[in-house]
Amino acid sequence: MAEFEAQTEVREDDPLEARRVAAVLDAVEAGDVARLTDLLEPLHAADIADLLEQISSADRRDLLRLWSGEIDGEILSEIDESIREEVIDSLPRDVLTDAVRELDTDDVVDILEDLEEPQQALILNSLESVDRVAVEQAMAFPEGSAGRLMQREVVVAPDHWTVGEAISFLRDAPYLPDQFYHVILVDPRMKPQGYVTLGRLLSSRHDVPLREIVEDSFRTVSATDDEADVAYIFNQYHLISCPVVDANDRLVGVITIDDAMNVLDEEHEEDMLRLAGVGEESAISDRVYETTRQRLPWLFINLLTAILASMVISQFSDTIAQLVALAVLMPIVASMGGNAGTQALTVAVRALATRDLTGSNVWRVIGRETVVGLVNGLFFAAVMGAVGWFWFGDARLGAVLAAAMVVNLLVAGMAGIMVPVLMDKAGVDPALASGTFVTTVTDVVGFFAFLGLATLFLL
């Protein structure tokens, strides 16, 4: 009853509004544990974790010193990996043990993955032996695999049971997972044969055989499948849960949609950050050192490609010395090419990720990008030809600019689609470094076409 009354308070529009965060920090500074608890207790574990990420590391240390006894398993599993080690280090041993023991094995695995050896051992030793074995088995699967993602707690029924038998079994089961949405039907060798939704189970007559009410959309994944493929299957087929099988097709666990949604979100983040040339593990809570370490290598690669483009320009130093207008206009050609290439590239990377770009339509899409590049090229050739002419009063300069624009936008469209497709074929994530490749091509082609044509026709 008490639990029920508490629900009315939960709904809040912005649990992490600046005023609440400021009040929390005030309470921390005043060392007022009671006030701190009043402020944090009503929050969902996910919001408490976000709050810990958003405050400075000094404030975090002070807050945890006052409040570490209240950190439970749920908060621990919500905390971003960028600050997880720091938080775990600050927890008293018994708090950590209690927190870890409340979690399902898949959440423990999720926490362990990002920790160093000594912290991993600390957490493994906190677990009861049956859970430790389960976690160690899960950790034996490759990182980023379905085996790491799944929970081992499954609800199964022999495939010859009726609705009534399944319901009696569920009612008498000593333990059921926190979250389950289906009863999985298995044969005597534990091979999954289908599943029945709980809604269907509840609304069917007791004498109906389970196998008559299985879902159409039943699919299984292998424990060694990549988690990105699992997320795709959930999204494509609107699954809520999906049984996981081993190499012998025997049931070993189940993945639920909240885990798949999380993977989808992470995959997206990875694509977005990779496209921008940022280490994919970047978080807003990273410090200067990590941030620099993630970004500097990509800037260095960009520097090398920029030098390559400069070397193209330096071949035409004499031409530029005779006609400085070329130096003024040449960045426009390169910039337009880079933008058009990035447009095509981004659409292609997204389409590859969602599997909308496949062997069946790749040539048609390449053809379309080429035509689009040509159309855009002709349009901007007309605009820039006119601008070049009127700005510098030289029709021939306008014509050269226009021609370079057509060449570069055409190349940009083709490179923007072909680079990610070829990287994908080669088994490399097309989001990774495609951008640098494409803009290198458009810079080099843009400068070469513009300055080369100028050398031929204007001097």
Added chain:
Amino acid sequence: MAEFEAQTEVREDDPLEARRVAAVLDAVEAGDVARLTDLLEPLHAADIADLLEQISSADRRDLLRLWSGEIDGEILSEIDESIREEVIDSLPRDVLTDAVRELDTDDVVDILEDLEEPQQALILNSLESVDRVAVEQAMAFPEGSAGRLMQREVVVAPDHWTVGEAISFLRDAPYLPDQFYHVILVDPRMKPQGYVTLGRLLSSRHDVPLREIVEDSFRTVSATDDEADVAYIFNQYHLISCPVVDANDRLVGVITIDDAMNVLDEEHEEDMLRLAGVGEESAISDRVYETTRQRLPWLFINLLTAILASMVISQFSDTIAQLVALAVLMPIVASMGGNAGTQALTVAVRALATRDLTGSNVWRVIGRETVVGLVNGLFFAAVMGAVGWFWFGDARLGAVLAAAMVVNLLVAGMAGIMVPVLMDKAGVDPALASGTFVTTVTDVVGFFAFLGLATLFLL
């Protein structure tokens, strides 16, 4: 039983592999309906929809001519909006009516949203009157709102019921939605008070009051809430379903996680495409005309900003005429600034979308980006100073290049974080046009700093 046997065939690693698509197109060309059905029947509706998207529009027309009778509601709701009108136009009236009638109201709304007036009327008239009213009520909510996303079919129980009463009610209900995971407890005025998972219901004793087994994580959303906020709540709090209330807090529908996952995926796509300056409704199945129409305006904006950068360069024509090395090196400064700005920008846009960047930490993050910009700037100043010196044998040129690099990477870091934050404050999607803003800043600052310093110190 027949339904059950069919499950064993469903699992396939790549339902849309090129060979199958080629076989489908062969069958279409041969006009072999039986073969076409053999090939398509085992596929999930989502895969059939993807296949329709991936083939050319001529092939699509031929396939639909042969097979339009088999297009059911599920396939229709899976089809991408870029080809939906075309498919609907090709369907015989009775096929369309049957297809639409099988769908839940939220799926009908999803289809209607993207259609023109006459097709909307056609579909509305296909519905039975009770469904038509429900769809029209949903369409009265703003586009992109929770009201459009929700299904109106809900499973409720008075909040004073016991587990036994709820189970009897479910067993006798003449109709239950395809998908439901909770029984929502309502008071006599239909205000939701909590919900009970079906798993909990099945495993509890019959005399337990429902209100004693409600979920902790219960939340409701308002029908006018933005769907992006709804997706955030599902992802943040790991919800499976969420009741939707009207302005009087009365239950009007429920949103399930598969819809939320879909919205999350669309929001991702929108962010990614907007960051790249591509109209956010781009699809790989778009034709040349739509693709050009989506991309050209952004390229035009980029052209204007590129011209702005060129006008900065033209102020230094005399300087460049005296020292052509400047024309060779200046794109490096601009390129490095643009890349560093894009890195900071992308991390900021992502953090704003996931609500990890808030009023509480924005100043700390701005400070960090500034320091990172400075550190990167100093590093690349050293590298480029040396390169400039050795390449052109001029230490002072190297020094000017180094100084310009520091200035531009510092500005890039600050602009990369402040532009999206200010756009967000102004209520504009920070993914939209931030990139153009930031690269304009880094181009203008880069050219101005490099050429300006050169004019002061090298001539």
